[in-house]
Amino acid sequence: MVESNDSTIHAVDPRSGEILEPGYQPGSAADVDRAANAAAQAFRPYRQLDAKARAEFLDAVADGLTGIAEEIVAIVGAETGIAEPRIRGELGRTTNQLRLFAGVVRDGSYTGVRIETALPDRTPLPRPDLRQHKIPLGPVAVFGASNFPLAFSVAGGDTASALAAGCPVVVKAHPSHPGTSELVAGVITRTAADLGLPAGVFSMVHGGVEVGTALVQHPAIKAVGFTGSRAGGLALLAVANARPTPIPVYAEMSSINPVVLLPGALAERGSTIGQGFVGSLTTGVGQLCTNPGLVFAVDSPALQDFLDGAADAVQDSAAAPMLSAGICAAYDAGVQALREHPAVEEIATGADDQSLSAAGVTHLFTTTAEAFSGDPALSAEVFGASSLIVRVPDAALLPELLESLEGQLTATIHLAETDPTLTEEDLAAANELLPILQEKVGRIVVNGWPTGVDVGTAMVHGGPFPATSDGRSTSVGTLAIDRFLRPLAYQDVPSTLLPPDVR
């Protein structure tokens, strides 16, 4: 239940610790009910809009966001401490994503039309005229994420794909960037009004767990999109499953994104891999879903090159503000647990910065394959720029180590690629690992890094539980629209009654 609540939500600048004004009122039970009912009211007219109008809406939201880029950059920086170039990059990603889904809507093939015309003379029974397409599920509740205040929040991928599918959206803003959320929601709301769309096509409420729970419980809500912690995702899943009418929850939750370093790759370019690894590890102060938190490195003479390259890069890495004091405290606790683990050694630490209120410091640890196998705690996610390198005495142990992992968003393999003999050996080893990784993850990367999730038609940002609550989907890329659709068949329906795409 949403209780009436006087605890106004304030963002905190994680660089300075300053409490930012203004405050935002958490939604009441009545606010949630109003938003969800308005979405239900808007559903039919919105889904029946022609594709062109829906695509224009998405494009216009993208234009609107671009139009207030400077305002967005300023408030995201203050609320999250994210550096300006990354904010601009994330804004570009967000508007590109909206335009990408506008293109999906215009293209129309996402409705998956299948047509079987009548066969009146078929035996033993005639075949009726059958036409199938996919239709939207209904209003979607979207939860803003802490780590992508734009691309996975109010106008992010869940919202873009749901609106593209024809589903109204009610966003629960993330409490750590309420001002950013207001600014972006204002753009969507004004755009909808300017285009004469039904008001309930988009709404936003502020709030915490109670507001989120009330939203997922609301009978008008037909699906949920969430990016965040495992605890948060599982809580929403339980709420959704306990409804009289259960609904799908697409929660992208937790992943440590294992990286496998094969001997040939280490021999060929160990130090370079070490530097590239730390570059990926420290992107976004390590607060990315695809952060490489676990490395299996085959023990070999060249392993030291990798370790040295990585350690040097870690030592050169500057501290940077984490997204919030809470995330920083959880990160520090995770790091402390690794430091205190008897079988774990810290091999490098990045610079600290006492001037920051929530400083994220890079940490690099090593352990043995034996210790890793014996302790599930060592494969827990530490959300931030910390990674654990497992020294694997023999490549033959890799299959068992990989089999022991939970579902992941990504897995990465580094192979030799220059020396023919080394390449052949690494390819043979990779060939054995590939079937295991296929069954564990949503995306397999070779000779690259898992961070940097390209937004296009072939991307999968998903994976088996607990990487997500529903591994049958992706939250990034055009296939994300499929999460909010279901198939419907028409049998002998006269063409005047049929929707245009199946006519």
Next chain:
Amino acid sequence: MVESNDSTIHAVDPRSGEILEPGYQPGSAADVDRAANAAAQAFRPYRQLDAKARAEFLDAVADGLTGIAEEIVAIVGAETGIAEPRIRGELGRTTNQLRLFAGVVRDGSYTGVRIETALPDRTPLPRPDLRQHKIPLGPVAVFGASNFPLAFSVAGGDTASALAAGCPVVVKAHPSHPGTSELVAGVITRTAADLGLPAGVFSMVHGGVEVGTALVQHPAIKAVGFTGSRAGGLALLAVANARPTPIPVYAEMSSINPVVLLPGALAERGSTIGQGFVGSLTTGVGQLCTNPGLVFAVDSPALQDFLDGAADAVQDSAAAPMLSAGICAAYDAGVQALREHPAVEEIATGADDQSLSAAGVTHLFTTTAEAFSGDPALSAEVFGASSLIVRVPDAALLPELLESLEGQLTATIHLAETDPTLTEEDLAAANELLPILQEKVGRIVVNGWPTGVDVGTAMVHGGPFPATSDGRSTSVGTLAIDRFLRPLAYQDVPSTLLPPDVR
């Protein structure tokens, strides 16, 4: 938990009440564990088989079933009381369905390949090579259905689509037709052995709720296919959701399949519609998921033609054996409740047959729109050949009546089709109802009947909860394979490591 259990499972001939020999032992906990683990062992080699080999397996199972058609006809008749022509029809449907999925596997487009080649010069960031396809989820637990001992049971649609997807299958046989299940399972097991497939690609266990629960709880099982009662489906869904790693449950559960009779259709051919309606109602002694259990008929001078036509056909309908004494008792109780309802009138009753142990008698009831709206009990499913006709005083009330319904597999509308004026009026009315039905059901039928679910590429046998536990899917038709797949992306993976379809 599966307890060791001496209660041997015997089928009962519903025509005579005779207990049939032999008995079958319910699976023990060890049997379930063995079957699920064997499926897990078989998963990788089976999913890596080339498409041709997997398609051959499905075709060979179809051949094997055809080869023992006479044995099948005899045992299905004894165990279920289904009349011989319908058994032969169902066998043909089952083998056609296996062959249809063999074709889907050969065609290969079900893996949904999406390829984005590298754009090294793209700004601001280069695009990696990205390739996406769908891979199977893993071993699937399939629950045999009481009402389709062939087409929705051991070698039915769930099994065919799961095997086509590359998922091993463990079937829990329905206890009312254990001998049929053994016979069919034998064909699949021998075929797998003959083709040199891994033994665990298919297994079957007998048993009741405990065995089914243990199977769904088993960590090796990755998805569930079920056709049966709402209580049964919801119980399995709860078990699956309570697992440490939740899995998808595709339960096709309950539906009353509303039929709307518009005034023009009644005026044009009321009596014919009445006869067609009873033909659909009595198909399979009413024990079909798509049985038309609810009719909204607009009150008009011609309504009586429909009622008379239907009542005559009901009175002419013979009693026939229901599938089991339990189903018959539940049906009789449902009928009795309608009879005792103060606002319900029984307008026709079919012939009874005291010589049958579990006789299904046709019943036709009417009520008013007002009574229907006021009592949710009147929209409860009565599984069998009973239907409730709601007299709707004004077509303007139809939207509200339809909005009040739960999710359904199908909805049917009858329209005038000869007289231009009547047709225009009915089309206008249907045009208003269509958006409501789109949001309620998985299939919309015009001027036909919901029974007779064509197995092809455009069929949807699914629908919003509680028609199914997962409205994003269909259990009939080629799209059913998608239930057992998830997307996987490859980023910069060398082509020698890539699976053939994304190379």
